[in-house]
Amino acid sequence: MGSATKTSSLLPLSRLEEIPIPKEQNRPHARSGHRSVADASAVYVFGGYHGDGQLLFPDVWRFDVIREEWKLIGSSDNYPTSVASSSVLLCGNSLLVFGGSGVPFGYANSNQLHLINLRTGQSKELPCTGDIPEKKYGASMAPSQDGRLYLYGGTTGSFFNSDVHCLDLKTQVYTKLESAGKNKPEPRYRHEMVWDSKKFYVIGGSTIDQEYRFDTIHAFDFESQLWNECACHPAQRDGFPNSRRFHACAKLNHMVYLSGGTSWLDVMYDDVWSLHLVTLQWTRLAVKLPVALFFHSMAVTPAGCLYIFGGCTTLAGTNRSDKMYKMWLRVPSLMEMCWLKLTKSYPRLLDVGNSKLHALGIPLKLVNRLNQNTEAS
Structure with missing residues (x-):
């Protein structure tokens, strides 16, 4: 296992550091299945689950990256209630939250789209129409530059899909895209998705009996609405990341960073990798997670600081973390x-x-x- 320094230094470059949080400070409950995003000011954590008492967390927390303090933004009656493995996207000063599951998993799913104001903490459901996606969890979202939102994949708990829905954010009308062909990815959930101005990329994912490899990734072109399967290049010494599920990813410019996860072979991972989206070159970083994690979250600030929060710390999923780690991915300005x-x-x-x-x-x-x-x- 890796290790993390508990003293908060000025610039932990290319090494993970645990951020010390005083015991008396308010903080999120340990959780898994949550999502996180970041802007220049803060990391925002939405939702999640803890097995003790089958707790669900219909809340949003802000972690101030300068003060290194947590603050509860909101948790109210009009928040989404199916908050495990939801899809979350930062949209200006708001969070867009789609779907998710409650307890029992697969029997309390949602297809609602909520907008949560990060300034006021208020949430409202958007009255979407059209080809509304089925109730599901473990899907992912990506925005295009022309004001559309793309939703891919997910599961009902019994059935997995590879559907792509496009939502016009102005009219709030969904359209199910009937893109087919040999390059369309197989159904999956809890994949990770990143995007640039032209495409979104699907990285990994799993079903009940399948964990997808990382020697290829799938890209969806916003303009042509066609899929492309992209062959990646292995790291010179380390090859490709092992197949896994419930890993986490975050993107900074052309680089995607991947950490953690678990597999059907009863293995938990503490490794950290990068993938260059232009060259499709994988690299294993010379850093490890302090403890192996899955169902954790990653987010990176525009300045280049990576934050990792929460997740399961045992194969049985009985222990969960409330720790926040950080690492600078590049020398800031x-x-x-x-x-x-x-x-x-x-x-x-x-x-x-x-x-x-x-x-x-x-x-x-x-x-x-x-x-x-x-x-x-």
Whole structure:
């Protein structure tokens, strides 16, 4: 197993560091099956499950990446209730949340699409029409630049699909795309999806009796609406990641990062890999998760800091984590490094009013990040 330093240094570059959270500080319950996304200010964690008491978590938490503090954004009666293995997408200052399952899994599924305001914590269901997807969990979403949302895959608990639904976010009308051909991926759930301006990419996934390999990935072209199967290149010494399920991925520019997961062979993984989406080259990173994890989440900030939260820590799925780890994937800009150093050295500076900070010469884009982290109740 890997190890993680528990002291929060300024710049843990290419090594995972556990972020120390004081015991008295409010924080999310240990969980698995949640989702996380990130912007320049924070990591947002939605939903999840814990086996003790079969707890479901219809809530959203914000982790302030400067203060390194948790804050509950919202958990209300109008939040989604099927919150295990939902699909989550960051959309400006809101989260889009599709589907998910409750307890018992497969019998309490959802096909609702909710919009959760990250400033106010308020949630509302969008009244979508058209070819509405079936109630399912373990699907993934990707946005296109022309204002459409693509939903792929998932399961009802008994049946798995490889459907693609396209939602026009302006009209809120779904269309089921009848794309076929030999390159269409096989049905799956709990795959990971990333995207660029032209395509979305499906990485891994599983069914009841199948774990998909990583020697190929599938790409869906937004314009042609056709699938392409892309052959990847193995790492020189380490080959491809082993087939697995319930891994996590995050994307920074052209690089996709993959960690953890488990397999039918009763193996849990603590490895971390990268895939270059242009060259399709896999590389195994010289870093390991502090503990092997599955059903965890990963998110990366625009500045290049990767955050890993929660997940199952035992094969039986009885133990879950509430720890947050971070790792810088690249050297941040000089402005980012100066801001980190300044806020670490003078933490009381964060309590100064925004106008005073700006008057001191702090760039407005940095001041606005602090403002975003204090608006929600």
